[in-house]
Amino acid sequence: MGEGTTRAVPDEPDLAELAALYRELHANPELSGAEHRTAAEVARRVAGLGYRVTTGVGGTGVVGVLRNGPGPTVLLRADLDGLPVREETGLPYASTATGVDPDGREVPVMHACGHDLHVSCLVGALGVLARSPDAWSGTVLAVFQPAEETGTGAQAMVDDSLFERFGRPDVVLGQHVVPYPAGMVGLHAGPAFAATDSLRIRMFGKGAHGSRPETGIDPVVMAAATVLRLQTVVSREIAATETAVVTVGSLHAGSKDNVIPAEAELTVNVRSYTPAVRAAALAGIERIVRAEAAASGATREPEFTPLDSFPVLVNDRAAVDRARAALVARLGERSVVDPGPVTGSEDVGAFGAAAGVPTCYWLLGGTDPAEYARAEAAGRVAQDIPSNHSPHYAPVIEPTLGTGVTALVTVALAWLGT
Numbered sequence: 356m357g358e359g360t361t362r363a364v365p366d367e368p369d370l371a372e373l374a375a376l377y378r379e380l381h382a383n384p385e386l387s388g389a390e391h392r393t394a395a396e397v398a399r400r401v402a403g404l405g406y407r408v409t410t411g412v413g414g415t416g417v418v419g420v421l422r423n424g425p426g427p428t429v430l431l432r433a434d435l436d437g438l439p440v441r442e443e444t445g446l447p448y449a450s451t452a453t454g455v456d457p458d459g460r461e462v463p464v465m466h467a468c469g470h471d472l473h474v475s476c477l478v479g480a481l482g483v484l485a486r487s488p489d490a491w492s493g494t495v496l497a498v499f500q501p502a503e504e505t506g507t508g509a510q511a512m513v514d515d516s517l518f519e520r521f522g523r524p525d526v527v528l529g530q531h532v533v534p535y536p537a538g539m540v541g542l543h544a545g546p547a548f549a550a551t552d553s554l555r556i557r558m559f560g561k562g563a564h565g566s567r568p569e570t571g572i573d574p575v576v577m578a579a580a581t582v583l584r585l586q587t588v589v590s591r592e593i594a595a596t597e598t599a600v601v602t603v604g605s606l607h608a609g610s611k612d613n614v615i616p617a618e619a620e621l622t623v624n625v626r627s628y629t630p631a632v633r634a635a636a637l638a639g640i641e642r643i644v645r646a647e648a649a650a651s652g653a654t655r656e657p658e659f660t661p662l663d664s665f666p667v668l669v670n671d672r673a674a675v676d677r678a679r680a681a682l683v684a685r686l687g688e689r690s691v692v693d694p695g696p697v698t699g700s701e702d703v704g705a706f707g708a709a710a711g712v713p714t715c716y717w718l719l720g721g722t723d724p725a726e727y728a729r730a731e732a733a734g735r736v737a738q739d740i741p742s743n744h745s746p747h748y749a750p751v752i753e754p755t756l757g758t759g760v761t762a763l764v765t766v767a768l769a770w771l772g773t
Contacts, residue, residue, distance in 0.1 A: 365487035378448040380471035384437025386454040387502040413512030419497035426493025430524035433477035434503035440465040443746040469532035476759030491771035509705035535720035541694035544675040548668035549626040551700035559655040565613035577651040578619035600626040665700040671713030681769040721750030
C-alpha cells in the first residue's frame with residue numbers, strides 16, 4: 356500500500372466515556388512532577404486497552420506500547436501536569452485541588468493549559484487503534500509525559516532510557532489545545548513554538564525606615580525602574596522583522612508600608628525563535644538590571660538565577676506535509692490551517708531531537724465555534740476568549756475531544772497505514 360493508506364476503517368471512539376475521563380482529570384489536576392494520581396489513572400486505562408504499560412518513567416511518566424506486525428514506530432505524546440492557578444471557570448467539574456510548589460508553598464492547582472484534554476484525546480486514540488488492528492501495521496509508542504510546564508519532563512524521560520527501553524520511533528506526533536474554534540487544527544512547518552528562558556533576579560538595596568528614605572537604598576524603586584526599562588528590550592533592541600517577548604511575571608519586595616526592604620525579586624520570561632535574538636534579549640536584560648542597580652547606588656551586584664528553559668520546537672517540513680494531507684482528507688480543507696509560529700513554548704521537541712527523527716506537533720481548536728465567531732465579529736477575540744494559563748480557560752468538550760482523537764488517529768495512520 357502507498358503512503359497514508361489504511362487497510363480498514365478504524366473504529367470510532369466512545370466520546371461519552373472520554374468526556375467523563377476529561378471531567379475527572381480536570382477536577383483533579385496535579386503539579387509538575389507530582390502527577391501520581393493522573394499517571395495511575397492513565398496507566399490503568401491504557402493497560403485495559405491491551406497496551407504493555409510501564410510507569411515511573413522519568414519520574415511520573417507512563418509509556419504504553421502496542422505492537423501490531425511489521426512497520427514504523429509512531430510516538431504519540433500527551434502531557435500530564437497542571438498549573439498553580441486558582442480556577443474561576445464556574446464549571447461543575449472545576450478544580451478545587453491544591454498542591455505544594457517547589458518553594459514549599461501550598462498553591463491552588465488547575466488544568467489551565469488543557470493537558471487534561473491532551474491526555475483524554477490520546478487515551479481515546481489509543482483505544483481506536485487497539486480496536487482496529489486491521490487498519491494499520493507497526494508499533495504505537497504512547498508517551499504520557501510529566502512536567503511539561505517546567506520544561507523538564509521530556510528530557511527526564513529521555514534520560515531514563517526511554518528509547519533504549521521501548522524502541523526508537525520513526526516520528527514524534529502530538530497536539531496542543533488552543534483558543535481557536537473547536538473543529539480546527541493548525542500546522543506550521545519550521546520553528547513552530549518559541550524557545551523560552553526564565554530568570555529569577557534579586558536586586559539588593561539597604562533597608563531603612565519609611566520616614567527616612569535617605570538613609571537606605573530603596574530596592575522597590577530600583578525594581579520598578581527596572582521593570583519599565585525592560586520593556587525597551589523588544590521595542591528598541593530587537594529588529595522589527597524578528598520576534599521576541601520579554602515579560603516580568605512577578606515582583607516581590609517588602610512586607611510593611613513603613614519599612615524600606617533590603618531586596619526585591621523579579622522573575623522574567625523571554626521568548627525567541629533564533630539564537631541571535633535569544634542572546635540579544637538576555638544580554639539586554641542583564642545590562643539593564645545591572646545599570647539600574649548602579650544608578651540606584653546599590654552596593655551589591657544583582658543575582659541572576661536561570662529557571663525554566665525550553666528550546667525552539669521545529670516541525671519537520673516533510674512530516675507536516677504528510678500530516679496536513681491526511682488531515683485535509685479527513686477533516687476538510689477549511690478545518691486545517693497554518694497558524695504561523697506561536698510564542699508559546701513546548702518541550703515535546705526533545706523527543707524528536709534525542710531520537711534523531713522528525714517531530715510534527717499541531718494546534719487543536721478548543722473554543723465554542725459560535726462564541727469565537729461572535730468575538731471575532733466584534734473584534735474582541737483577545738478580550739473575550741480565555742487563553743491557556745488563564746483561570747477562566749476551559750476547552751469546550753465537543754467537538755474538541757472528538758476532533759482531537761480523530762486528528763491523532765488520522766496522522767498516526769499516515770505512518771502506520773503503510
